[in-house]
Amino acid sequence: xxxxxxxxxxxxxxxxxxxxxxxxxxxxxxxxxxxxxxxxxxxxxxxxxxxxxxxxxxxxxxxxxxxxxxxxxxxxxxxxxxxxxxxxxxxxxxxxxxxxxxxxxxxxxxxxxxxxxxxxxx
Numbered sequence: 001x002x003x004x005x006x007x008x009x010x011x012x013x014x015x016x017x018x019x020x021x022x023x024x025x026x027x028x029x030x031x032x033x034x035x036x037x038x039x040x041x042x043x044x045x046x047x048x049x050x051x052x053x054x055x056x057x058x059x060x061x062x063x064x065x066x067x068x069x070x071x072x073x074x075x076x077x078x079x080x081x082x083x084x085x086x087x088x089x090x091x092x093x094x095x096x097x098x099x100x101x102x103x104x105x106x107x108x109x110x111x112x113x114x115x116x117x118x119x120x121x122x
Contacts, residue, residue: 061113065105072101 030037079086079094108114 058113061108061111065108065113068101068104072098 075097076094079090083090
C-alpha cells in the first residue's frame with residue numbers, strides 16, 4: 001500500500017484543483033450578466049463580422065506544418081540525448097523518420113506556405 005500513497009495524493013490534489021476552480025468561478029463570477037459582459041473578448045479587439053467566415057487554406061497548412069515539426073522535435077530531442085547508447089541502428093531509423101519530414105517541408109515550401117506576403121498559390 002506504500003506505493004499507492006503518492007498516487008492517491010496526486011489524485012486528490014487533481015480533483016481538488018478541478019472542483020476548486022469550478023467553485024471559485026461560481027463564487028467570483030459575474031452575478032448579473034449584461035450583454036457587454038457576455039460578449040466574447042479577444043485581445044481587447046471587439047469582434048467584427050460573422051464567426052463562421054471562411055479562413056484561408058494557408059492558415060490550416062501553417063497549423064499542419066507546426067504539428068509536423070513539433071512532433072519532429074519531440075522525437076529528435078530524446079534520440080539526440082541517447083545517441084551514444086543506441087548506436088547506428090537508431091541513427092538510420094532517425095534518417096528514415098526525418099526523410100518524409102524533410103519532403104513534407106520541401107512540399108510546403110514549394111506550395112508557398114512560407115511566403116506570408118505573397119498571394120495564395122494553393
